[in-house]
Amino acid sequence: MTRKLFVAALTVIMTMTSCVVRDSSGYMRTSRNIANLTGEIVDMSIVSSVEALDRMASGSSDASMETMDITPDGPDAWIVKSVSDRMEFSFRAIRVPDDIDGFSNWTCTGFRCTYRDGEAYKVEIEAEGTISFDWSWEYGVPNSYYRLVQNGAYRSEFMRDGQVLDWCEMVYVDGTVRYRTSQGM
Amino acid sequence: MSPRRLIVLMAVLAIAPASMQARSVCRHFGTHTGWSVHASWATPSDLSADLFVNGHVGNYRYYGLDVHDIYSDYHGLTLSAGTFSAGVSYKFNRWLSLGADLDLGFLWNERFSAVDDSSKGVGTGVSLMLVPKFRVYYVDRPSWRLYGFIGMGVAKYFGYDKLKGADVDPYSGTREFWDYSLRGALQFVPIGVEFGRRIFGFFETGVGNEYTGVRGGIGYRF
Numbered sequence: 472m473t474r475k476l477f478v479a480a481l482t483v484i485m486t487m488t489s490c491v492v493r494d495s496s497g498y499m500r501t502s503r504n505i506a507n508l509t510g511e512i513v514d515m516s517i518v519s520s521v522e523a524l525d526r527m528a529s530g531s532s533d534a535s536m537e538t539m540d541i542t543p544d545g546p547d548a549w550i551v552k553s554v555s556d557r558m559e560f561s562f563r564a565i566r567v568p569d570d571i572d573g574f575s576n577w578t579c580t581g582f583r584c585t586y587r588d589g590e591a592y593k594v595e596i597e598a599e600g601t602i603s604f605d606w607s608w609e610y611g612v613p614n615s616y617y618r619l620v621q622n623g624a625y626r627s628e629f630m631r632d633g634q635v636l637d638w639c640e641m642v643y644v645d646g647t648v649r650y651r652t653s654q655g656m
Numbered sequence: 657m658s659p660r661r662l663i664v665l666m667a668v669l670a671i672a673p674a675s676m677q678a679r680s681v682c683r684h685f686g687t688h689t690g691w692s693v694h695a696s697w698a699t700p701s702d703l704s705a706d707l708f709v710n711g712h713v714g715n716y717r718y719y720g721l722d723v724h725d726i727y728s729d730y731h732g733l734t735l736s737a738g739t740f741s742a743g744v745s746y747k748f749n750r751w752l753s754l755g756a757d758l759d760l761g762f763l764w765n766e767r768f769s770a771v772d773d774s775s776k777g778v779g780t781g782v783s784l785m786l787v788p789k790f791r792v793y794y795v796d797r798p799s800w801r802l803y804g805f806i807g808m809g810v811a812k813y814f815g816y817d818k819l820k821g822a823d824v825d826p827y828s829g830t831r832e833f834w835d836y837s838l839r840g841a842l843q844f845v846p847i848g849v850e851f852g853r854r855i856f857g858f859f860e861t862g863v864g865n866e867y868t869g870v871r872g873g874i875g876y877r878f
Contacts, residue, residue: 490735491733492700492705492735492763493705494733494734497709497728497730497731498770499726499730500730504721505726508723593723594723629726631727
């Protein structure tokens with residue numbers, strides 16, 4: 472009887488104390504997250520700047536250009552610098568007129584960007600060579616539109632207190648992205 | 657709800673207990689009105705587990721992760737000891753009782769640094785809830801009863817790290833604290849069974865902040 476009671480009590484206690492309610496880990500340091508953030512920073516910096524430059528070259532301007540320092544550097548060429556609390560970047564952009572569709576293409580060199588998250592974390596991104604931007608007709612439903620597609624490669628380094636934790640190599644081919652990171656493909 | 661429907665509902669609620677009481681006197685069915693107390697154990701709440709692990713209910717993920725999110729701590733299996741409750745209720749008639757439960761739930765998991773995978777110890781979350789209940793008896797017999805209830809109350813979550821934090825405003829640079837650890841609590845139990853007279857046991861199934869799954873316990877009727 473005592474033995475049965477002991478087994479019953481033990482069963483109850485083990486059931487109560489070993490009840491697994493979640494087997495997820497909440498692990499976020501994945502290749503996908505590292506590549507996604509690299510892509511977002513590229514979009515926020517060079518891509519949005521080239522779009523703004525294109526609007527400026529065609530005679531219009533908007534509020535996004537207020538944070539940028541745009542200096543002419545020869546015919547159809549500009550040096551772009553931007554400094555904000557979280558992000559600093561610079562590059563040289565050259566406009567290449569396109570006689571086929573009338574939309575200018577762009578070639579960018581020397582792109583460097585530092586993105587900060589708090590005091591400890593930062594991401595440094597550098598373009599590997601030239602990044603070219605071409606306008607491409609995007610077919611969609613209900614609307615079709617022109618969008619800038621890029622060709623080129625970037626390398627980013629994720630740091631905490633100056634120590635590199637991860638890197639990401641990102642290659643754009645006609646707007647399609649491929650990446651490789653220190654956490655895998 | 658229209659005013660007319662509300663009046664009809666109030667009239668039914670006012671008349672029904674008297675009607676039920678009359679029937680119970682005639683047939684000597686059911687338990688007596690009065691106070692009872694109970695204690696129970698239940699399987700853990702899915703909602704509380706979500707709040708403990710994710711800081712929100714459901715499995716969706718926020719997009720737009722920042723760098724510190726990528727290097728935030730991760731955790732091992734999340735375990736729970738379930739929900740322990742004690743409560744009191746008053747049975748007004750054969751079909752209605754009102755009461756309240758005080759619930760205590762425990763969850764824990766081991767935390768790891770995403771930077772170097774080192775252990776950062778065990779994180780424990782405790783939920784404390786006070787949930788008033790509106791209980792309806794479907795069947796009321798002296799030795800067994802079928803019931804269901806809806807409970808609505810408040811929950812305070814201690815040690816639920818993802819319900820509290822601070823953000824730095826990117827424009828002003830000021831640090832803003834936020835705390836969502838005090839929340840509403842809901843519990844829905846479609847079916848439960850009580851067995852026994854003065855001393856009784858019960859077993860029920862339901863979903864909500866108190867528990868998800870089943871609950872069993874014992875009680876005493878005064």
